[in-house]
Amino acid sequence: MNKLAASALAATLILASGSALAFHCPADMKKIDEAMSKNPKLSAEQMAEVKKYRAEGETLHKAGKHQASVDTLAKAMKILNVK
Ligand SMILES: [Cu+2]
Numbered sequence: 001m002n003k004l005a006a007s008a009l010a011a012t013l014i015l016a017s018g019s020a021l022a023f024h025c026p027a028d029m030k031k032i033d034e035a036m037s038k039n040p041k042l043s044a045e046q047m048a049e050v051k052k053y054r055a056e057g058e059t060l061h062k063a064g065k066h067q068a069s070v071d072t073l074a075k076a077m078k079i080l081n082v083k
Pocket of ligand 1: 060061062064
């Protein structure tokens with residue numbers, strides 16, 4: 001493989017992993033929304049936390065900070081006990 005092909009491949013891999021992550025956030029947000037629509041048995045405090053993380057996750061996602069978004073949404077999902 002020549003140098004150009006190698007770097008093109010590397011760029012494709014980076015792009016692919018980035019977009020896989022970019023796709024991760026909306027999927028997590030959807031899971032959170034679905035869990036919330038089912039009236040989960042949470043305290044008012046937990047509800048507020050889930051909503052906060054959900055909003056933060058969306059903001060981070062829109063800012064292109066997908067890893068931070070996934071991490072933040074994971075906290076909401078943990079409270080909701082969804083995976
Ligand atoms: Cu994202």
